[in-house]
Amino acid sequence: MKRKIYTLSSLLLIFISASGQCPFDPLVTPNNMMLCPNTSDTLWTQVYDSYQWYENGNPIPGATNQYYVVSYIMDAGDYFSVEATDSNCTEMSPQVLVDGWAFLPPFVIQEGDQGWFDGLYLHLCQGDTLILILGQPYEVNIQWYMGFNPIPFATNDTLLVTASGSYSVEGAPSICPNFIMQLGISIDVIVHQPVVPFITLVNDTLHANPNATSYQWFFYLNPIPGATNQWYYPTQPGSYTVSVADTNQCTSMSSPFVVTGLEPIRAPHELNIIYDGDIISVENACVNSELKIYDVTGRLKEKFSGKNRYRIPAEAYEGGMYLVTLQCDKETFRKKILIEK
Secondary structure, eight states, rough: OOOOOHHHHHHHHHHHHHTTTTSOOOOOOOEEEEEEOOOOOEEEEOOSSEEEEEEEEOOOOOOOOEEEEEEEETTTTEEEEEEEEEEEEEOOOOEEEEEEOOOOOOOOOOOOOOOEEOOOEEETTTTOOEEEEEEETEEEEEEEEEEEOOTTTTOOSEEESSSSSEEEEEETTSTTTTTTEOOOOHHHHHEEEOOEEEEEEEETTTEEEESEEEEEEEEETTETTTTTSEEEOOOSSSEEEEEEOOSSSSSEOOOOOOOOOOOOOOOGSSEEEOOOOOEEEEEEOOOSEEEEEOOOOOOOEEEEEEEEEEEEEGGGGSEEEEEEEEEEEEEEEEEEEEEEE
16 A cells, blocks of 8 residues: 655645635735825735736736836725735735825915905005915915016915015925915906095185095094085184095095184075075175185186175086175175085
8 A cells, every 4th residue: 555645844735725825915005095196106015926906806907016006097096905826825915095185276365455356356555465375285385476477485375465466376285295286366456556635725615636436524633523525614723634535445644734714704694595496596785795606626606796686597506515605895704505406
């Protein structure tokens, strides 16, 4: 009878084959790889005789090296494993996930002086400061631009804007510093020089020049309640200023205008004016008087003389405030009238 002789190694091989396992466990490294956008990296396993890589459980044609290169565009979100063969024994590794970072597009937060937006341009006034802040997570490799030109030293997340220009920015997340993204749009800013008003005195009335969209008069820098017309009739000597807003919504203050004295203003009954919507009736006790009517800019509209009673058709006047002055001998009487249209 012929006997078979088994060595220890052959017995071990028979045992492993019978149990269906290999004496090694292949692993894929790194585990749970995270890719930055538009990048690639390499998966590795240990040294064996041969390899076959799998993606989502399916063999990858031609992927028979110890390593396999994965990319953000093609492979992010997929699972990978490798089937390794060594000494005629084949074993499959556990799966690992290859994923990728995803970032929202860059955006800019506006703080400081906001100005106003006309649909194309952001309008500011001289002296305003607009603060532009690049939003998270774009916090490294930042560069601000005016037009196509990089702004020197503007490399942090905040930019102070005080001049007209077309502003944009680029930057990258700190976890993916080479993923530099551009804002994609420009912030177009126009900075306006405010119209500085000046005050003139015409026939005892202060006038703000040039024309503006709104007015506020001040007496010793204190706002005068209700004094919001282009003109103001001062009631006492002192320092007057006016603040105006122009068509660009920019405000500015005039230099002080000092009123040193006022001519005596007679009581209203000494100059009786009746306006019924059609006729301006002026009566006074002076037999031989001179009557003048001025508009709010101080321009003489009409002049009458030689009577103590006048009837003036209002249709010749536009709506607004007018100053009526009556010269009688050496005395002057004044009164304002509002013509409504």
